[in-house]
Amino acid sequence: MLLAREFLLLGGLGLIVAGLTTYAMTWVLVAVHLRDHHPEERRRVSGFMLGPRPFGWYLMRRYRALRDRMLDPVARMGFIGAWGMVFGVVFTALSQALGWI
Secondary structure, three states: HHHHHHHHHHHHHHHHHHHHHHHHHHHHHHHHHHHHHHHHHHHHHHOOOOOOOHHHHHHHHHHHHHHOOOOOOHHHHHHHHHHHHHHHHHHHHHHHHHHHH
């Protein structure tokens, strides 16, 4: 049980770090692209990159509604990073729950 708990903890922390790194790097590129090509979407999504609107925008893949072939590959990496952070938090929570058993 201890081995599974440690595995979930380390795996979860790794996913959080990797997801946050990917998310932070791509958010800058996506924000600039939105500013230059989709100003109305930028106003709608605006806010701090870890705020609920931008984070939800990535999780729900709302960038696909813009049908921008130049934005999709960059935003897809942010989508993967955002879900990596979510799964990392879930794994660390499971690790904590195994500690109570």
